[in-house]
Amino acid sequence: MRRPRNPPCTRRNRDRPKNQRTFRERWGDYPLSEKEVIVVEASSLEEAKMIAAQEWGISSSDVIVNLLEEEKKLFGILGKRLKVEARPACSLGLLRARKILSELLEKMDLNVSLSLKDDHTINISGDDVGIAIGRYGETLMALERLVNLMLNRSAGVNFRVRLDSNGYRDRREESIRRIAASAAKKAIDKNKPVGLQPMSNWERRIVHMTLQSMDGVETRSVGQEPRRRVLVCPKPTAKVRKEGARRD
Template sequence: MLVKEFSGKSEKDAISKALEELNLTEEQVRIEVVEKGKRNLFGIGEETPTVIRVYYEEISENLGEFKSIVSDILKYMGITAEVTAKEESGSRIYINVSTEDSGVLIGKKGSTLEALQFLVSLIASKHFGEDEERHVILDIDGYRERREETLKHIARQAAQQAKKTRRAVVLEPMSPYERRIIHLELQNDKDVETKSDGEPPYRRVKVFSKNGGYNNRRYNNNNNRNRNSYKPYYRNK
């Protein structure tokens, strides 16, 4: 835990200076007022500044760099936004963008967000090197978290459908990030298995019942002969 003192004409002014200098948000710090500002008798003369003490965790150099990169991209796009970053684990950096233009940045079915994610991931791979296992996840106003819950629900529904009908259930085309969520959600279900199939950007997840037998094999044979003839069971709403 790091500690630093700041002063300003008011508590608000001191906090503003601290957050700007530290490149942090108010949620990332703990603030203690050391001395309240005072004016001389009758409010005449110079005022005594307010002094605050700020407690904060040291943010790695990588977080600061990627916050700046994302902020610059948004600036070039003409988007006003607040960018925050946190290290969720030793190999994952989560960057969230808060803006009134979230709809523009997310795009239809998250298409614009995925394009921005691809750009940031390219920068990350050049920065860290391909040999280092590190992921930078870009989010817009918590969209990914909401989408992740939706995908988990879709995965569970697909598993139930596959077990009930003993036929393969094919989901809509998804990004690698979204397909991974489906695979992870069902990896502990002993009655189903999942497989990614197709070419980007139409790569999708299939959910099979392990007891599907003939129906699954027949589906696979038909699907190999005519990949585009099958209508996905689930679609985005």
């Protein structure tokens, strides 16, 4: 018998306060609404924000509301009912991703803050940002993969975000490109393969892309994770060309 995708509502999960439940426990795996504007009825604007947030799978603070109509009940004794137009503050995918990441970082007990950029990037800053980045960005890349996996499973749409920390990725990418160029020159000069230090999949891809159009060298990845690395090898004709150039 096929196991259901959503976990059963155990007593432990049921008794946990709603604001402490995880992203998946609150919204499960069913597709969330993709409507950019929805109209909800609530007794207050704050309640309207919470309803819309649950519909979209984002934080209520990321919901913008506009009162459309106010209906009073029976001389005001039974309160009032509001018809409210709600819209997300920015891209739904980006807001959902920030919420997932915020919960993950909270579980890690890290003192960091998150900010959004227009290019689907979430920037991480704060006292514990070094832990969030990890050695050579390994933790940052792992968090990015996990956030995108959880995001696409819960929302049922293909949306990807990029995690960064105050320009760390650009600086690291530039450093890797310099390392790759230096290794290529050494491989051609000495006419033998040059092995780089173990790198993440993201870093190895930068090396391959940097050297793929360079004459005289080729690259390949060797080894097993987490010690997998790039080998920069001279092409058979590289040394011949170099010596021919010297004779000329």
